[in-house]
Amino acid sequence: MTKEEIYATDIDAADEQLLERFFSTAQQQTIADNGFTQRVMRQLPDRSLWLSRLWTALCLTAGIVLFVVCKGWQPIVAGLLSMVHTPLSDVHPIPLFIAVGAICSVVMLEMGHQTGATAST
């Protein structure tokens, strides 16, 4: 087989016309969408969830860094020590209510976030 024969794509003109006629129907074939685009769009990766996770990780890291830099454990230890040394009858109820309320709020927010994430997937 010569180089020209290898590189040639032209076949007999009559054969070429025969093939063009044969494939003309397939050339005109248009496939209706029939919900295909919607199916693809539903399967796209959820970037908003990814961004939300990234934001949470960044905030957590910043919180830990600030806690260490500002020696956040010192007031906690001091508070715990003072509580230990304070008689129970002297504890004021208002700070107790605030602490319990704050903890409940955080738990409820986290539960709401988890429910929303499950529903979106």
Next chain:
Amino acid sequence: MEALSDMALVAQVAVLHNNRAFDKIVLKYQSAVRRFLLNLTLGNEALSDDLAQDTFLKAYTHMAQFRGTASLQTWLFRIAYNVFYDHQRSQKGKQASETLDAASPLLGQRAADSPKPSLTMDIYHALSLLKEEERTCITLQMIEGQPIDQIAKVTGMADNTVKSHLRRGKQRLATFLKQNGYD
């Protein structure tokens, strides 16, 4: 003009993650990509639609890599071709020809969209006589109307290799058609 509008859509998807822009891209090119894969899978509609979905999902996640040196359609065809061959390779471990043989009962399932169902079946039958590379090149040129340099970009073959596959494929098809009374 069309290339500019495609580039604008691509930029919106790649930079702003604009899903509406991607929706327009899928809507515009779904027919060509699904038809290309339908011919590669010899009319297996379910398989070609699955592969087309994978193609568009890959296009979405790699949209930032589109450089615009070829048309968006050529780029999508290249992804579709890679998705199809990845699938073929994974199937070869199980049973080499089962995938395409399994397409036979599905031949003509697309008949509702085609004015000549028997001719559609004949096209898939004719394409099944070709080697995979020949079928890809013939499909891209004879059905999708792609020039040789674009076929080379889609398949990653050299221009001369594409020409060689086209010549052999056409000769094989012409012989088959003549033997079946098409001339």
